[in-house]
Amino acid sequence: MPKYQNDEDYDIHALLEVIYLKWGYDFRGYSKASLTRRIFFFLQEERIDRIPDLQYRIVRDRALFSRFIKDVTVNVTEMFRDPSFYASVKQHIIAQLKTYPHIKIWHAGCATGEEVYSLAMLLDQEGLLDRATIYATDINRSVLDRAKKGIYSDSHLSQYQQNYRDAGLKGDLLDYFEKGYDHVIVDSRLRKNIVFTEHDLVIDHVFGEMQLIFCRNVLIYFTRALQDKVIGLFTESLDFGGYLCLGIKESLDFFNGRAMYTAVDADHRLFQKTSTKG
Amino acid sequence: MLMNPDKTTFSKLVVIGTSWGGIDALKALLGRLNAPFTFALVVVIHQERHKKSHLSTIFARMVPFPVLEAEDKQQILPGNMYISTPNYHLLVEQDGTLSHTIDSAVNFCRPSVDVLFQTAADAFGDRVIAIVLTGANQDGAEGAKWIQQRGGKVYVQDPKEAEAKVMPLATIAKIDVDLIGNLDTLALTLNNLERKT
Ligand SMILES: C[S@@+](CC[C@H](N)C(=O)[O-])C[C@H]1O[C@@H](n2cnc3c(N)ncnc32)[C@H](O)[C@@H]1O
Numbered sequence: 001m002p003k004y005q006n007d008e009d010y011d012i013h014a015l016l017e018v019i020y021l022k023w024g025y026d027f028r029g030y031s032k033a034s035l036t037r038r039i040f041f042f043l044q045e046e047r048i049d050r051i052p053d054l055q056y057r058i059v060r061d062r063a064l065f066s067r068f069i070k071d072v073t074v075n076v077t078e079m080f081r082d083p084s085f086y087a088s089v090k091q092h093i094i095a096q097l098k099t100y101p102h103i104k105i106w107h108a109g110c111a112t113g114e115e116v117y118s119l120a121m122l123l124d125q126e127g128l129l130d131r132a133t134i135y136a137t138d139i140n141r142s143v144l145d146r147a148k149k150g151i152y153s154d155s156h157l158s159q160y161q162q163n164y165r166d167a168g169l170k171g172d173l174l175d176y177f178e179k180g181y182d183h184v185i186v187d188s189r190l191r192k193n194i195v196f197t198e199h200d201l202v203i204d205h206v207f208g209e210m211q212l213i214f215c216r217n218v219l220i221y222f223t224r225a226l227q228d229k230v231i232g233l234f235t236e237s238l239d240f241g242g243y244l245c246l247g248i249k250e251s252l253d254f255f256n257g258r259a260m261y262t263a264v265d266a267d268h269r270l271f272q273k274t275s276t277k278g
Numbered sequence: 279m280l281m282n283p284d285k286t287t288f289s290k291l292v293v294i295g296t297s298w299g300g301i302d303a304l305k306a307l308l309g310r311l312n313a314p315f316t317f318a319l320v321v322v323i324h325q326e327r328h329k330k331s332h333l334s335t336i337f338a339r340m341v342p343f344p345v346l347e348a349e350d351k352q353q354i355l356p357g358n359m360y361i362s363t364p365n366y367h368l369l370v371e372q373d374g375t376l377s378h379t380i381d382s383a384v385n386f387c388r389p390s391v392d393v394l395f396q397t398a399a400d401a402f403g404d405r406v407i408a409i410v411l412t413g414a415n416q417d418g419a420e421g422a423k424w425i426q427q428r429g430g431k432v433y434v435q436d437p438k439e440a441e442a443k444v445m446p447l448a449t450i451a452k453i454d455v456d457l458i459g460n461l462d463t464l465a466l467t468l469n470n471l472e473r474k475t
Pocket of ligand 1: 073074075076077078081108109110111112115137138139140143199200201202215216217218221247380
């Protein structure tokens with residue numbers, strides 16, 4: 001059986017190989033359907049006709065490659081996405097976090113930061129924010145720049161306010177923001193313990209021992225083999241008794257170290273590392 | 279891994295898109311299918327975003343074949359039906375697994391029927407049959423075109439019978455569809471696939 005289903009499939013594989021060789025970013029373990037879709041949007045955006053043309057140019061043009069990273073990753077996010085998930089974090093995880101003098105939290109694949117600030121608001125209400133160091137990382141530098149600025153358009157504001165209430169937080173979302181003309185700006189109080197930095201889950205290593213890791217809606221872009229590798233990275237980074245929170249469509253079911261975890265709330269994908277043996 | 283191709287690969291991949299009125303239409307259609315069958319069904323239905331979906335459980339109780347909410351990277355098996363999750367696009371991979379993305383809405387929809395249809399067409403070409411059922415927007419028409427261009431077939435619920443006509447009409451307006459029929463006819467056509475293969 002031929003290795004590639006058709007010419008287009010071959011072109012995509014070749015492009016990803018070349019990008020890896022030239023730039024060291026490895027998209028070869030990403031799920032193909034979404035990636036292919038994004039690559040075709042990128043071609044349109046750049047007015048490049050064919051993938052082989054993109055392949056030729058991307059090894060010679062760093063700026064084009066930067067735009068590639070920016071456009072092929074899916075950065076859609078929101079404040080308090082899945083409000084009941086945050087309610088569950090509050091119910092199941094916060095109490096144990098309170099037992100630590102200091103907590104380290106990692107948001108892997110934080111996109112434009114909405115999720116990071118959402119959790120920071122919850123931590124604030126639980127009196128944990130001052131004890132926390134929060135690492136917020138992503139492969140895409142341009143979304144990190146936006147996350148750092150913490151300026152958001154107010155077009156989704158009422159939805160976010162609703163999510164905030166549904167998540168069970170006190171007061172109003174706007175208690176944490178300054179209102180601008182058509183945007184809102186995150187209060188500096190929320191940001192002071194957050195470090196935004198580039199980190200590629202596929203090629204970079206562990207950088208600290210965490211009590212809580214959020215990696216939501218990132219693993220869906222990876223094949224099972226790559227998911228396994230990345231969950232392995234999280235497992236290495238997690239303190240004994242630490243928590244791993246995934247997106248609603250992500251699970252540990254196929255991870256070969258599944259036995260190291262206990263599901264704290266399986267529906268909301270909250271897991272605790274309760275053993276060091278897989 | 280060596281597997282018996284008859285047991286693990288579907289004969290046809292039947293992708294269904296629906297929105298307004300879709301639950302009733304699906305109940306009627308699924309209730310008329312002769313199980314077990316050798317094709318696989320993958321369904322995108324527009325639902326309210328924050329509700330946990332119980333559709334797969336509801337359908338599973340009604341029909342004599344497995345109905346599952348699509349899990350990420352799950353292998354599509356013949357004889358089964360898979361349903362989308364609210365707020366995630368559902369995609370078909372070339373290796374016959376399902377995957378998800380939380381990318382922007384398409385036609386104001388997430389999941390979008392177009393995304394399912396297009397990725398199914400890219401992955402399985404002439405083995406794809408699309409069915410467009412009742413719905414109140416145009417999602418699915420563009421994807422139906424891709425399916426035909428890659429050799430697949432497109433069947434549409436008769437707009438006269440559909441609870442909401444917009445979705446079937448949009449597809450009929452866009453392409454020369456392979457069949458327009460009521461739910462009885464669509465079910466019969468699917469049942470007849472078994473005869474030919
Ligand atoms: C859909 S967003 C998820 C945002 C947020 N966690 C949420 O659930 O709302 C996925 C993010 O993962 C990032 N990402 C993709 N591949 C990555 C990698 N190899 N390493 C780190 N981040 C990655 C993307 O840049 C994107 O910002």
